[in-house]
Amino acid sequence: xxxxxxxxxxxxxxxxxxxxxxxxxxxxxxxxxxxxxKAKHFKCDRCGKRLxxxxxxxxxxxxxxxxxxxxxxxxxxxxxxLDIEIFGMEGVPDDIVQQHNQRIIQNFYTAQAERQAxxxxxxxxxxxxxxxxxxxxxxxxxxxxxxLAEHRAKLAAQKAGGANGVPPSAAPTDGQSxxxxxxxxxxxxxxxxxxxxxxxxxxxxxxxxxxxxxAATFPPxxxxxxxxxxxxxxxxxxxxxxxxxxxxxxxxxxxxxYPGGAPSTVDELVANESRQGxxxxxxxxxxxxxxxxxxxxxxxxxxxxxxxxxxxGEKKKKGSRMxxxxxxxxxxxxxxxxxxxxxxxxxxx
Amino acid sequence: MAPATQFEATQPPxxxxxxxxxxxxxxxxxxxxxxxKNVYLYEVANSADEAELIGTFEHRAPVLDVCFxxxxxxxxxAGVDHQVKRLDLATGEQTVLSKHSEPVRCVVYxxxxxxxxxxxxxxxxxxxxxxxPSRTPLTIPLPGKPHALAASxxxxxxxxxxxxxxxxxxxxxxxxxxxxxxxxQQQQQQQxxxxxxxxxxxxxxxxxxxxxxxxxxxxxxSSIEGRVAVEWFDDxxxxxxxxxxxKCHRQAAPEDEGGGDVVYPVNAxxxxxxxxxxxSGGGDGTVALWDAEAKRRMRQYQRFPESVxxxxxxxxxxxxxxxxxxxxxxxxEDYSGEGRAKLFVRELGETEAKGKxxx
Numbered sequence: 001x002x003x004x005x006x007x008x009x010x011x012x013x014x015x016x017x018x019x020x021x022x023x024x025x026x027x028x029x030x031x032x033x034x035x036x037x038k039a040k041h042f043k044c045d046r047c048g049k050r051l052x053x054x055x056x057x058x059x060x061x062x063x064x065x066x067x068x069x070x071x072x073x074x075x076x077x078x079x080x081x082l083d084i085e086i087f088g089m090e091g092v093p094d095d096i097v098q099q100h101n102q103r104i105i106q107n108f109y110t111a112q113a114e115r116q117a118x119x120x121x122x123x124x125x126x127x128x129x130x131x132x133x134x135x136x137x138x139x140x141x142x143x144x145x146x147x148l149a150e151h152r153a154k155l156a157a158q159k160a161g162g163a164n165g166v167p168p169s170a171a172p173t174d175g176q177s178x179x180x181x182x183x184x185x186x187x188x189x190x191x192x193x194x195x196x197x198x199x200x201x202x203x204x205x206x207x208x209x210x211x212x213x214x215a216a217t218f219p220p221x222x223x224x225x226x227x228x229x230x231x232x233x234x235x236x237x238x239x240x241x242x243x244x245x246x247x248x249x250x251x252x253x254x255x256x257x258y259p260g261g262a263p264s265t266v267d268e269l270v271a272n273e274s275r276q277g278x279x280x281x282x283x284x285x286x287x288x289x290x291x292x293x294x295x296x297x298x299x300x301x302x303x304x305x306x307x308x309x310x311x312x313g314e315k316k317k318k319g320s321r322m323x324x325x326x327x328x329x330x331x332x333x334x335x336x337x338x339x340x341x342x343x344x345x346x347x348x349x
Numbered sequence: 350m351a352p353a354t355q356f357e358a359t360q361p362p363x364x365x366x367x368x369x370x371x372x373x374x375x376x377x378x379x380x381x382x383x384x385x386k387n388v389y390l391y392e393v394a395n396s397a398d399e400a401e402l403i404g405t406f407e408h409r410a411p412v413l414d415v416c417f418x419x420x421x422x423x424x425x426x427a428g429v430d431h432q433v434k435r436l437d438l439a440t441g442e443q444t445v446l447s448k449h450s451e452p453v454r455c456v457v458y459x460x461x462x463x464x465x466x467x468x469x470x471x472x473x474x475x476x477x478x479x480x481x482p483s484r485t486p487l488t489i490p491l492p493g494k495p496h497a498l499a500a501s502x503x504x505x506x507x508x509x510x511x512x513x514x515x516x517x518x519x520x521x522x523x524x525x526x527x528x529x530x531x532x533x534q535q536q537q538q539q540q541x542x543x544x545x546x547x548x549x550x551x552x553x554x555x556x557x558x559x560x561x562x563x564x565x566x567x568x569x570x571s572s573i574e575g576r577v578a579v580e581w582f583d584d585x586x587x588x589x590x591x592x593x594x595x596k597c598h599r600q601a602a603p604e605d606e607g608g609g610d611v612v613y614p615v616n617a618x619x620x621x622x623x624x625x626x627x628x629s630g631g632g633d634g635t636v637a638l639w640d641a642e643a644k645r646r647m648r649q650y651q652r653f654p655e656s657v658x659x660x661x662x663x664x665x666x667x668x669x670x671x672x673x674x675x676x677x678x679x680x681x682e683d684y685s686g687e688g689r690a691k692l693f694v695r696e697l698g699e700t701e702a703k704g705k706x707x708x
Binding site for chain 2: 045046047065066067070077320321322323324325326327328330331332333334335336338340341342343345
């Protein structure tokens, strides 16, 4: 792949990069991905042997070390399972692929907005005066803001309504975004609440020219039958066309006029975006730094996924819960006061 | 690479484990103190994958801490019955060395100075000269209740309530003990030795464990709030700037329970005697190995069925003993670790606990 202008890869390039199911990190080519998986996720912590799959590692642990493997190392919290057989890009469930693509697309547009803000290039078109009928190439900062506001409202609604994803009150009012109410895009957190359903045909939203029809992004033709793929060929399981086709509309369908409630700056938006994505992106960052041999700026040893999750968790307003919270009296003192353990002078010899 | 295996003792203590310790040097003896009032002596055979129980020593009350003395046949115990005892592992003979007015939380033995130091919730340290047991122990009053105690070759670190940390110089204590009078009346008139340094803990919450670096350079503390701090004894500005703390032993709570984190106490810390890396054990039932120099986690072992209560490396650093039992949590009206305590011994691979060094 040749370099594009200013070194910013376009969306097809980003979407075609192979990526790791366990940690959401993406790679230049499949070979790198597979060696990453062998080193990070399928390496035996007893003898350092690198296996090809989690199943292989499990068998190895069982036979060589007589131990049972229960989870995949260095994996995101909800991706540690051994039940899914992953090799390179093979075996990744479709809904996960969809979530990943959406995250990539969203990050891409966020980064684009950030660049726009940073370079001071004027956004195309003015807020309020433009509707979806006008051919816009990119989402403007204002639209992103609106979308974020909606997204926040949705998150709030989800929080209020539990994990059921109750459609928020900020349902489409303009009749032009049917996808909005039914398919809120999930935040790019590792813990996806639900997969976005593919809504076929949202014709009112013109796909921007930079985003061509799905099939062009991926190797054409049907997926090769499983088992026939050579290990280091092109990714054997391209994401389904439905996923691709369905994803873009949600990203460009900012409601034309969203009154109030929008964040004040693009920076804020971007900051929020990166905070939302902390679960995934911090880990990526962590791994990258670890591999580059850079010490994390925070100073302390990093705790892998847990640490990243903890940081993200702390920033949220929900506090953490301490299993033992007494700051004056130690657990041992409490135990020593129990009748079971108490010592009474002279009670026994 | 040498094989790394882990095995479980077939005869673990009957109730919660309070402490465990390996004999110094190449001995494979392992002492475990328990809330069931017993001290258990195990021997890890060189080749067999088993920690064989070779003796139990019953006490009047739960035993909160145990340590080895000058030989693998000598041990000292800290009892809820306020007593500090010397235990002869060969004969089973128990001798009371001193009596506090509250349960004794910790005992630590300094082989370099033949000193036994006990810390009790009555807010005092007792310093015993084990070479001359007839001598009255030296009493040092503390400003708070001690919760953890650890000794390096020349220093003694006492962690107390209100986040106080006192560091005593062991040679000074030794001198104070020998110069102190044998009669208690006169001793009271003497000024007790002052700490070499007084510090405030780098952690905001109650200190749970302290462990000293084997190279005498510093120590690590852990708190009930899933955090570990690493500090250096040297109080120069550069050394103090090196200190750091980090979070660990936490779990993300499920979203439907409100999210956030479940934060577990870090119950145990142990430095590897050879490589200077250290292990932490938490209420989440995991043990992690850390490289204090490189500030990195080296490994995290698979979750144990209950909270990790105590950790110890063997004198040669080839084994790691892990005491596992239910943790006492806030809101518990009652607690019993009966039948749920387990003792694991992990044989470490040759480079398993070796750090990569600072980068």
